[in-house]
Amino acid sequence: MIKAILFDFGNTLVRHDNLDWKKLERAGLYNHAGFFEKRGIRHVSLKAWSEWFTRFYAEQEAFAKKHLVEIDVYRIFRSLIEAFHLPADVTPEALAAMYYQPICQSRILFDDVQETLKKIQSQERHCGIISNSVIPGSMVRSVLAQLGILEYLDVVLISSEIGYRKPHPRMFEIAATRLALKPKEMMLVGDHPEDDIAGAKKSGWTAVWLNRTGQKLSGRIKPDMTLSSLNALPVDTVRVVKKAK
Helix, strand or coil: CCCEEEECCECCCECCCCCCHHHHHHHHHHHHHHHHHHHCCCCCCHHHHHHHHHHHHHHHHHHHHHHCECCCHHHHHHHHHHHCCCCCCCCHHHHHHHHHHHHHCCCCECCCHHHHHHHHHHCCCEEEEEECCCCCHHHHHHHHHHCCCHHHCCEEEEHHHHCECCCCHHHHHHHHHHCCCCHHHEEEEECCHHHHHHHHHHCCCEEEEECCCCCCCCCCCCCCEEECCHHHCCCCCCCCCCCCC
């Protein structure tokens, strides 16, 4: 019996098809350039800053993919602060907030999200998010609040805070532990065949593949259910066990 329904974030609850990632990344770097100009930090050119950022990011990304750990953006910005000898009051947290601001401001919910989360809450099930994101967790939560869905969530698990990324089993173990539930009582709804479906299945969860774009799925990955919209999620027909008060 399912006691908790968790969702992936990007391409599941919020749209990615509206985003020009390269443009948003450039906008984040331009935020840094504007900040340096206001502070009178004239020895850092946008070109050099961008090149060093890309280098540090690529180094971490290669390691992260191999070991299913998350990229540490604070570590990247600490390295940049040291490399460019920035003033002591320039913090990794401030640089990360400036860099990810354009991306966070571009988040748009799919039309079927709000009603689905309301329905889950009305049945007193646990509801949450388990997401791969290099963006700091505090910023992700701010986005969730701005989108009007944070109030529906009992758990928000972000890989940037945990240190691992799906499909690493620790992500799924921690989510179940935080809700004090068994794997068989957990359901994940997500769009990514490997990260979401294969990861959830391997951890003993029920896996629902949200295939909004009509993709074909590899034969070795077998979700328990496939949907084209969250409106089709059979919340009413899955046996309900009320969450503890």
